Amino acid sequence: MALCIQVLPSPSLRSVFVQLVKGPFVAAATSAALVLGALTALAGLGPAARSASVTDIQPAAAAATSGGVNIAYYDQWSIYGNAFYPKALDTRGIAGKLNVLNYSFENIDPTNLTCFESTKAASTDETNPSAGDGAGDAYADYQKTFAAGDAVNGTADVWNQPIAGTFNQLKELKAKYPNLKIVASIGGWTYSKYFSDVAATDASRKKFVSSCIDMFIKGNLPVQGGFGGTGTAAGIFDGFDLDWEYPGVSSGHVGNHYSTADKANYTALMAEFRTELDAYGTANSRKMLLTAALPAGQDKIEQIETNKVGSYLDYANIMTYDMHGAWDATGPTNLQDPLYQSADDPSTAISPGTEKYSADNAISAWTNGDSAYGIAGGFPASKLTMGYPLYYRGWTGVPAGSNHGLYQSATGPAPARSTSATAGIAYYKELGGIVDNSADTFYDPKSQTNYFYTGSEFWTGLGSQAIQAKADYAHCHGLAGAMMYSLLDLDANDTLFNQIATAVSGSASSCTSPTPTPTPTPTPANDFSVAVSPSSGSVAPGGSASATVSTAVTSGSAQTVSLTASGAPSGVTVSLSPTSVTAGSSSTLSVSVSSSAVAGTYPITVTGTAASGSHSTTYNLTVTSSSGGGTALSNGGFETGSLSPWACQTGGKVVPTPVHTGSYAVDVVPTSNTTGECDQNVTLSPNTSHTLTAYVQGNYAYVGVSGGATASTWASGTGWTKLTVPFTTDSTGKVTVYIHGWYAQGDVYGDDFTIS
Template identity: 40%
Template sequence: MMTTQRRGRIAAVVVTTLAGLLASLGPAAVADEAAAEHWGQSQRRVGYYTQWSANQFGYTVNKLVSSGTAGKLSHLNYAFGNVSEEGKCFASSTAGLGDAKADYQRLHTAAESVDGVADKPEQALAGNFNQIRKLKKKYPNLKVNISLGGWTWSKYFSNAVLTDASRKAFVKSCVDLYLKGDLPKLDGLAQGGQGAAAGLFDGIDLDWEWPGAAGAPGNVVRPEDKQNFTLALVEFRKQFAELSWRTGKHYELTAFLPAGAATLDAGIEVPKVFRLLDFATIQGYDIHGAWDSVTNHQSAIHAPDNDPTPGKLDLDQVIKDYLDRGAPRRSLVLGVPFYGRGWTGVTGGGNGLFQPATGCAPSTHECGYLNYNKIKQLPGFTLHRDPKAATGWLYDGNTFWNFDDPVSIGAKTRYIRQQKLGGAMVWSLDGDTDNGELFSAIHRGLS
């Protein structure tokens, strides 16, 4: 039970902190290192665990334990929560809108469970959420944030942040659903109810792809998204402060932000945004893919001199774009892919790099996309590397897969340390091997 005296102290702290943040959003605001350190920054090791990891890849939450990865994570982002056309966070069991069964309804057997205890039909919380709760109990320093949106579910963010009223309603719906844990009971099942997931999530990660710029076909995009994104972050901070007053807990606010100066400038007020976020994860992958007609590195630190792409975007330029606009180094967490991008019908000879292709390489998950643990098992390919790019590729004379492995991850973590960035983020944990070799490379490189 929180005493009145302690509650008063907490209220004073959160009000003072919020007032300082809001005051900093004036036109003369500069996001400097001191502002970033306000939130007690440290090297971060962030991993995304997806709603579909277990169903599509057999990667249940307990594999984070058996692989050794759980003890190396600082943050686990659960992907994704959806936003409705009306601009609200919601849970659903309707295909394409949500997967409540995976999230909090599916009963795990003892063999699938983090603690070896099977779920019971009558318990209020099951599914991935319950397993993550058990994971947090086993690893009490682990922070878990719910990530909203993603490539597929960013369609209605613009609606959610359009007006002051819509922003208030949007944030309240997300706080109620995920931070207070008020999950709806669906499909006649016992799971859900007021407070069923209370305390599970330590914050909210916004993965809006992208404010003010095109993402997936059909996304709602408005010119005012840029300013409204900032205002939405202010509203999240306000409502987080109110909740902190009651719980005594700091709730994290993070975001996944884009690569490419044009997309960045269209939707992100960099100094203002970084004063409101605990940190941001930066897109460090999908720079190239089978949507390009020529093979390339999807995640190069430095683009090779003979890269034929106009502009030659690479990770070093992505980071410079943020620094040039006022982002604090320690608030930038660089994304690292645990998957590869592939092309087929590659002609032109040589090692296959920068050669024309007819299309995306076949894959059981998504054409042109393959998890590292599958790429590692491909037969009949020759491995090539480019130390400058800090990435590798496989080529068999027809099909080309570009990917990161422990060697390239070692180079990327050195870059992160040299640039004094805030850590590394990976998409996504289900792409790793059973013994967690990729995340172990992240951990070693940042230690």
């Protein structure tokens, strides 16, 4: 997993956004792209950015000046706990070495399907399908004021200037570096849910693209916190970076919308951006950029029209990292960014072909195609950049084995470090004494990748040898250069950034390819799949539902599969008949909901186990309210003396004092890393107006709903304050009711929640 923490406080309105990027090729980063034919027109791209045609791409002939473009991400949340302000890009010499700066991330309005600005916390729960709905950080974007010592131009912000925040600092940065191009990145891991919707039709594409240009290019920001207004952000952004993770597949964030039509629709969405950006650029004598963060996994590349999108993009940043990580908690350890596929790599080949993950396989698929995966290829190599992660993935409890911990077992993810605060991942600046220690640094010549081993911890990420190998590859294959994610991860000396910039701006001494990894002839092993249809159902208390659990032979011969179901809440009974089938046969899943069952949505896991191993699928059961109209909220006064069915982040609990009425209330406990959110899922009448009412006490107490409706409000005070949140449900009627505080601002209390 790659962790990107976005903390969104303001004196008046605070929120948090945490993006957890998990699984191969689910990059938290986005990427950028510049049109090949416009390189000479872009004054800031530097002399090293030479264009190359597809016929120039010959491994035996190094292009000494190719591959010199440097692109990097500056995260929206950098200004908070890390205090990594845009000024550092100036004083530390970063801005002068960059061609393109990607500002990440902006979100898609879940109701209007447009670009928008808000200050609302995203859920940190990776199982919450509505985690990013309505979330954003308008405060960081254009409301936070900077003191003189923190400002790029050395002048303090004042209350009556048009905009403040990071946008204004980027404006000041561009004044000092007029050749630096800055693009607004849309999407990312948590904010990709509605890409499929905005790309679905010609009308939805035009509506979405025009809204983004109006807000971020023309600069017509909504007035919030005393800042914003018509044209206040004009001239800051030079275009957009699209980070849709991922079209056409279910392997993005849980709850993401996707469709078989996404492949063609993504091309059409890029075309619409290109058309509208060009029209604006022509009218305003500006070259506007369109870039995209694109996948490196063959299973995801096949969902993109590689032979078409290149005509609309300026640069395509290939996310050549997050290929392996501690989501495989017990190993085997592996490399998150192998340049080449190693014959020793123990990971499973990507179906339906025999290849594994590597940067070389990805670049080849984009440019030359890959028939085993139905990838057409045809993307211009001179528009591709390779991703360079500035963070590391790690395991602990790793034995040395024969190669310093590589491809070994582990006892779990490496312990969390203080800033990244997530087990199994750390920023470069958190691993001093390891990644900068030659005694702990190793190099795998087969994959041309560095790794680090302390005798117990194994870390995978960039080292000086891997950086040079990547840069040489880019020069020898006529690629555009490098994309780095994210600048926030750097140490005070910007060690990785400077090494990358130097290598990318240089040239390869020679161009040779490693000995090709022989492709083994696979021996089919017995295996199976398990699926449930329908995959979800809604049942009122006292009711029942059923679904069909199907199994199929995916390789080898049929075998006996034992079926079990888990995850049923109190008051719900789940059974399977029969409980054992031969692969290729089916079983019936029966669900019975008693009158005591609590309303909410519950994932029921159906697991099939055979001699070859286990596979699981999920049936999402929604227990509706017993009130028929669906407006009941369970345990809103916490008078049961327990949280259920509320779920809280660490520390949340029911307390006897203070209370608004009755005997109990909820105590929400924010920490330096969390807002302490407590929430529960409720199914209400669809397409209906409702009002959430609650009583709160404490500093920065927020209540609201997300999911099938998005609305919130807040209050601060030592006494009880009544808050009301009007909202209208969508066609599902499903919302998440929540209360949270703010980072390290003290406990907040809630009581007497009702929905009318």
